[in-house]
Amino acid sequence: MTAVPVLVPPLPTRPSAEPRRLRPGPEALVRPTVIFAAAAAVTGLAFLATALSGTFGYVVCTYFVFVALFAWDTVRREGRTAGWDRVVTVAVATCGLCTIVPLAIIVLYVVTKGIGGLSGNFFKQSMASVGPLDPSSQGGAYHAIIGTVEQVGLAAMIATPLGLLTAVYLSEAEGMARPGKKPRLSRTVRLLVDAMSGIPSIVAGLFIYTMFVIKLHQGYSGLAAALALSVLMLPTVARTGEEVMRIVPGGLREASLALGAPLWRTVLRVLMPAARSGLVTAVVLGVARIAGETAPLLMTALGSDAVNKNPFHGVQSALPLFAFQRMRNAAPSEISRGWAGALVLIALVLTLFTLARVLGSHKRKGA
Amino acid sequence: MTAPGDDLQITLPEPSTANLNGRATRPAVEASALEARDVKAWFGRSLIVADVNLAMPPGSVTAIIGPSGCGKSTFLRVLNRMHELTPGARLAGDVLLDGQDIYATGSRPARMRLQVGMVFQKPNPFPTMTIGENVLSGLRLAGISVGDKAQVVESRLGQAGLWTEVKDRLREPAGSLSGGQQQRLCIARSLAVSPKVLLMDEPCSALDPSSTKRIEETIRQISTSVTVVIVTHNMQQASRVSDYTAFFLADQGDPGRVVEFGPTREVFSTPNDPRTEDYIHGRFG
Ligand SMILES: Nc1ncnc2c1ncn2[C@@H]1O[C@H](COP(=O)(O)OP(=O)(O)OP(=O)(O)O)[C@@H](O)[C@H]1O
Ligand SMILES: [Mg+2]
Numbered sequence: 231m232t233a234v235p236v237l238v239p240p241l242p243t244r245p246s247a248e249p250r251r252l253r254p255g256p257e258a259l260v261r262p263t264v265i266f267a268a269a270a271a272v273t274g275l276a277f278l279a280t281a282l283s284g285t286f287g288y289v290v291c292t293y294f295v296f297v298a299l300f301a302w303d304t305v306r307r308e309g310r311t312a313g314w315d316r317v318v319t320v321a322v323a324t325c326g327l328c329t330i331v332p333l334a335i336i337v338l339y340v341v342t343k344g345i346g347g348l349s350g351n352f353f354k355q356s357m358a359s360v361g362p363l364d365p366s367s368q369g370g371a372y373h374a375i376i377g378t379v380e381q382v383g384l385a386a387m388i389a390t391p392l393g394l395l396t397a398v399y400l401s402e403a404e405g406m407a408r409p410g411k412k413p414r415l416s417r418t419v420r421l422l423v424d425a426m427s428g429i430p431s432i433v434a435g436l437f438i439y440t441m442f443v444i445k446l447h448q449g450y451s452g453l454a455a456a457l458a459l460s461v462l463m464l465p466t467v468a469r470t471g472e473e474v475m476r477i478v479p480g481g482l483r484e485a486s487l488a489l490g491a492p493l494w495r496t497v498l499r500v501l502m503p504a505a506r507s508g509l510v511t512a513v514v515l516g517v518a519r520i521a522g523e524t525a526p527l528l529m530t531a532l533g534s535d536a537v538n539k540n541p542f543h544g545v546q547s548a549l550p551l552f553a554f555q556r557m558r559n560a561a562p563s564e565i566s567r568g569w570a571g572a573l574v575l576i577a578l579v580l581t582l583f584t585l586a587r588v589l590g591s592h593k594r595k596g597a
Numbered sequence: 598m599t600a601p602g603d604d605l606q607i608t609l610p611e612p613s614t615a616n617l618n619g620r621a622t623r624p625a626v627e628a629s630a631l632e633a634r635d636v637k638a639w640f641g642r643s644l645i646v647a648d649v650n651l652a653m654p655p656g657s658v659t660a661i662i663g664p665s666g667c668g669k670s671t672f673l674r675v676l677n678r679m680h681e682l683t684p685g686a687r688l689a690g691d692v693l694l695d696g697q698d699i700y701a702t703g704s705r706p707a708r709m710r711l712q713v714g715m716v717f718q719k720p721n722p723f724p725t726m727t728i729g730e731n732v733l734s735g736l737r738l739a740g741i742s743v744g745d746k747a748q749v750v751e752s753r754l755g756q757a758g759l760w761t762e763v764k765d766r767l768r769e770p771a772g773s774l775s776g777g778q779q780q781r782l783c784i785a786r787s788l789a790v791s792p793k794v795l796l797m798d799e800p801c802s803a804l805d806p807s808s809t810k811r812i813e814e815t816i817r818q819i820s821t822s823v824t825v826v827i828v829t830h831n832m833q834q835a836s837r838v839s840d841y842t843a844f845f846l847a848d849q850g851d852p853g854r855v856v857e858f859g860p861t862r863e864v865f866s867t868p869n870d871p872r873t874e875d876y877i878h879g880r881f882g
Contacts, residue, residue: 482723482724485783487682487707488717495739
């Protein structure tokens with residue numbers, strides 16, 4: 231009789247006996263670090279020995295020498311495929327770094343420049359009755375913060391519903407058209423929205439200026455600024471929202487319709503909840519688009535040094551305008567106020583994003 | 598080829614109240630008759646299904662069998678106006694629900710689909726809703742209020758053979774279920790609106806034998822009050838569950854047509870067309 235050892239199940243080993251499989255830990259970084267040091271040294275020697283010079287050139291050369299050495303080392307030890315894998319890993323990581331670094335530099339720069347101008351009075355006082363030569367301990371951006379919050383808030387209130395409705399229309403137009411007919415209008419709408427997203431912001435400001443401020447005799451106000459900003463925000467929300475709605479699996483739409491749901495309930499109860507976090511992103515992108523806009527405010531809110539809490543009447547300031555106006559003065563206190571304004575604007579937008587992210591992912595059910 | 602029509606009405610078996618183990622369902626909702634007349638369906642320029650004439654009497658179970666790609670799903674989707682939702686889709690012919698043309702101008706697709714439910718080939722529960730909410734979703738989406746929600750959830754999940762598995766997880770997201778469980782949830786969801794006709798497109802293709810058995814029992818059980826049309830690739834299932842069988846076949850470059858239609862027992866024992874016999878016994882290209 232032949233033995234059948236292969237059919238005998240292996241004796242159960244104690245769980246602790248089997249080493250746990252882990253992703254490569256920090257020790258995996260040792261070799262690349264050594265290679266990097268070697269690359270730096272080799273490049274350094276080359277720079278010393280030849281006419282090559284310059285810090286930037288040194289960094290770039292070190293980088294390429296490192297990639298080459300690292301690839302060669304991996305190919306030698308683990309083969310070609312692993313070598314390519316490392317090269318691409320390094321390349322992708324470099325790309326990621328290249329996008330993050332400028333962003334970090336900008337933020338850090340604004341923080342270092344602006345932090346000095348931030349004091350209690352900056353959030354409490356306006357620039358009314360503060361001269362350009364007054365020290366930073368006087369005056370502030372209270373009026374500008376109020377203006378930005380009100381203008382951006384109003385613009386979001388106008389553009390969000392309009393943008394989301396447009397997004398739904400664009401993504402669902404085929405379902406709304408009578409069977410067999412092409413949804414012509416939706417193509418026109420999409421074209422117009424695309425064209426709208428190309429409008430220079432100064433033109434949006436001019437448009438509201440001529441139509442609203444002048445023709446309708448409304449005068450400068452926060453509302454006029456909000457209208458101009460909503461013109462800029464609408465296409466971003468609409469087109470991003472459309473793309474998000476389109477990637478909702480078609481099976482969900484069909485499931486809902488097959489249950490006897492009318493299209494509007496399908497959109498409201500099934501499709502929009504499924505696309506929820508994406509739609510929040512669309513709105514956030516829209517707000518990001520407008521929060522830092524300066525040009526359209528010049529002709530709509532005009533700017534002011536005094537507090538005006540009423541966005542529907544009278545000139546109003548805003549943080550971008552505040553930064554712009556302060557920076558035009560040469561006095562050091564004014565410049566530092568300008569940087570502080572920019573810092574507050576960044577902080578404000580960041581807070582808004584975080585809030586939106588939290589709201590968007592909140593109560594997410596299942597995959 | 599058996600012409601569906603008057604002679605079929607004669608061979609119609611008595612609605613099967615016998616095999617319900619005494620759990621006779623309330624005949625509150627009467628099943629509807631469904632009839633397809635000269636149905637043709639296109640995708641773009643290509644004719645997919647042609648000249649389909651089928652009469653599905655109230656309370657019957659009709660199995661649609663046929664090789665892959667012959668237009669079974671397409672035909673099924675014509676029966677509840679889902680076909681027209683695909684861009685470029687066209688169709689001709691009439692579909693009569695209790696004698697009323699569902700494609701008549703002015704008829705409302707949403708209202709009709711409330712009576713003609715559908716279970717899809719791929720499970721598609723609503724990911725943003727919990728398991729319990731999914732069962733009730735049809736009612737909520739159609740704007741129907743229900744008195745005893747817990748009772749609806751329990752009875753419909755029970756019919757779909759899912760209740761014991763999920764009774765303690767009703768508040769969990771539907772996405773946390775396995776594929777087969779999701780499919781049974783979709784069946785429960787379709788049953789919750791008490792349709793008069795239920796179209797099922799390979800409902801058991803993702804299910805294990807015991808869940809399949811449970812679904813087949815459910816089909817038999819609901820067939821007193823629901824007319825069922827089921828597409829299946831499983832010949833045993835077709836013979837076990839259906840009263841009538843339609844065999845669809847598409848020749849190369851030709852649209853799918855009904856080759857054979859009749860009482861299931863006759864189609865399986867003494868088919869008129871040799872191709873039916875070949876297909877049923879697996880002797881097919
Ligand atoms: N959206 C579509 N656009 C164009 N052609 C389609 C579309 N959907 C299906 N078809 C074609 O219609 C034909 C019938 O498809 P259908 O899905 O009805 O087949 P089926 O009989 O259900 O097959 P299976 O058993 O594999 O599910 C196929 O040839 C398919 O390629
Ligand atoms: Mg199919």
